[in-house]
Amino acid sequence: MACNNCSTGTQDGVPKGCNNNGSCGTGSCNKLTVFDWLSNMSLPQGQEPFDCVEVRFKNGRKDFYRNTEKLTLSIGDIVATEASPGHDVGIVSLAGELVKIQMKKKNVDKDGELPKIYRKASQKDIDIWSDARNREEPVRMRAREIAISLNLEMKISDVEFQGDASKATFYYTANDRVDFRQLIKDFAREFSIRIEMKQVGFRQEAARLGGIGSCGRELCCSTWLTDFRSVNTSAARYQQLSLNPQKLAGQCGKLKCCLNYELDTYLDALKEFPDLDTKLYTEKGNANCQKVDIFKELMWFSYENQPAHWHVLSVAKVKEILALNKQHKKIAAIEDFAIEDTKEIEKNFQNAVGQDSLTRFDRPKSKSKSRSKNSRNQNSGKGQSQGKNTPTLEKNPNQVKNQNQDKPKNTDKNQNTKSNKPKKKRKPTNPKNAPKKD
Numbered sequence: 001m002a003c004n005n006c007s008t009g010t011q012d013g014v015p016k017g018c019n020n021n022g023s024c025g026t027g028s029c030n031k032l033t034v035f036d037w038l039s040n041m042s043l044p045q046g047q048e049p050f051d052c053v054e055v056r057f058k059n060g061r062k063d064f065y066r067n068t069e070k071l072t073l074s075i076g077d078i079v080a081t082e083a084s085p086g087h088d089v090g091i092v093s094l095a096g097e098l099v100k101i102q103m104k105k106k107n108v109d110k111d112g113e114l115p116k117i118y119r120k121a122s123q124k125d126i127d128i129w130s131d132a133r134n135r136e137e138p139v140r141m142r143a144r145e146i147a148i149s150l151n152l153e154m155k156i157s158d159v160e161f162q163g164d165a166s167k168a169t170f171y172y173t174a175n176d177r178v179d180f181r182q183l184i185k186d187f188a189r190e191f192s193i194r195i196e197m198k199q200v201g202f203r204q205e206a207a208r209l210g211g212i213g214s215c216g217r218e219l220c221c222s223t224w225l226t227d228f229r230s231v232n233t234s235a236a237r238y239q240q241l242s243l244n245p246q247k248l249a250g251q252c253g254k255l256k257c258c259l260n261y262e263l264d265t266y267l268d269a270l271k272e273f274p275d276l277d278t279k280l281y282t283e284k285g286n287a288n289c290q291k292v293d294i295f296k297e298l299m300w301f302s303y304e305n306q307p308a309h310w311h312v313l314s315v316a317k318v319k320e321i322l323a324l325n326k327q328h329k330k331i332a333a334i335e336d337f338a339i340e341d342t343k344e345i346e347k348n349f350q351n352a353v354g355q356d357s358l359t360r361f362d363r364p365k366s367k368s369k370s371r372s373k374n375s376r377n378q379n380s381g382k383g384q385s386q387g388k389n390t391p392t393l394e395k396n397p398n399q400v401k402n403q404n405q406d407k408p409k410n411t412d413k414n415q416n417t418k419s420n421k422p423k424k425k426r427k428p429t430n431p432k433n434a435p436k437k438d
Helices: 098-105 123-134 136-149 181-191 202-209 233-238 263-270 315-326 371-384 397-406 416-420
Strands: 052-056 062-066 078-082 087-095 117-120 155-161 167-173 194-199 279-281 286-293 298-303 311-314
Touching (some): 136 167, 167 202, 279 315
Parallel strands (some): 167 194
Antiparallel strands (some): 052 062, 052 087, 078 117, 155 167
16 A cells, blocks of 8 residues: 555556655555545534644654644644654644544543644754754664673664754663663763663564565564564464474564464364373274364374374264273274275376477487597588488498598598598597508
8 A cells, every 4th residue: 555656657667656765744655554534524513623643753653642733734744743852743644533543542541641732844843854864874873883882782773863853762672681871971972962762672673673574575563563462382382383483483583473363263273172182092002192183173193002103083083082981991993983085196197298209308318429429420421411322320330431441532632522521530549440641
């Protein structure tokens, strides 16, 4: 979903681009955006519009502000908001009656004290805000160098300047508590600005920075996910996933949030299954469960003395066997209740090219011949074009060699047949049978 300015061209299909570099005013191509489906509807007569708006800042950070001046605000307007100290600059991301629903969702009291909106941002405010945004990247790189020089076990992930460039917030992640008192002094001396340190979790860091997941889509935490629930390895175990930390971990280094998406469905399906640690007692021996297929309702069992041979049983058959075992009865063998796979895959190897004969890839490789033998065959083939009585390749190569020896050697350099003579690359192996020179 993109705004009108970011849509593609009608002919070439190339994106136009709004050239706002992450501060798109329409709000449609931003992270964690909300669609205002009440924008085309007018309020009833006598009802005043809601006096609170939602303002978005860098990397999807949002907050609610009260419009005390009763300004006419719409989505995409740049406003100057109250901050401590000074003022901040943000973009209105939602206005109207939907703000009430968002405040209720985020447990914000609509009648409580909220920061206010001062005014719509002037051109001077926008220029100062743009210059402050351009300073963030070099400041972040220099701040990392200072933190490394102090041997602090922390990572400065992002820097956010206030709209009036009077304060800078440094977001960092750390496993343990960090004493950064000396770090703040060095930052204040280096950047000459008010410093605020804010620690965020690894999931919040990935949400702020964004990225592409292993599924090929944008990260859920940076697009639509707002609440971060705890994810355990039991979620992967219930879904019969391999406990490989490299595959189960996301960009943040923690377990993927998507492991909880289908967990409730798997838990509901597992309620119909018997316990995976149950044993089936038979006259042939005890059988243990090795594997389950949740949605097909199948279970694989193997005897304790034959762990390599698995037998497939349905959940209904397993419950029937367990009912007999509770009555202190043993079945003869689990093979009597196993599901036999009668369907066999037919090995029908068809030619993908669509030809009945063998292709050049199906033919066996011929033995390689020596270069000298190939050169003789090529030279003898050239001699066939000179006359009808010349020897063919079908004859014995020894006979061809003797016939060539009986012919007199042509010493005329001006004749055209000289170019057709074979060039001798090697000396003859038998010098006694070689023709003598004149």
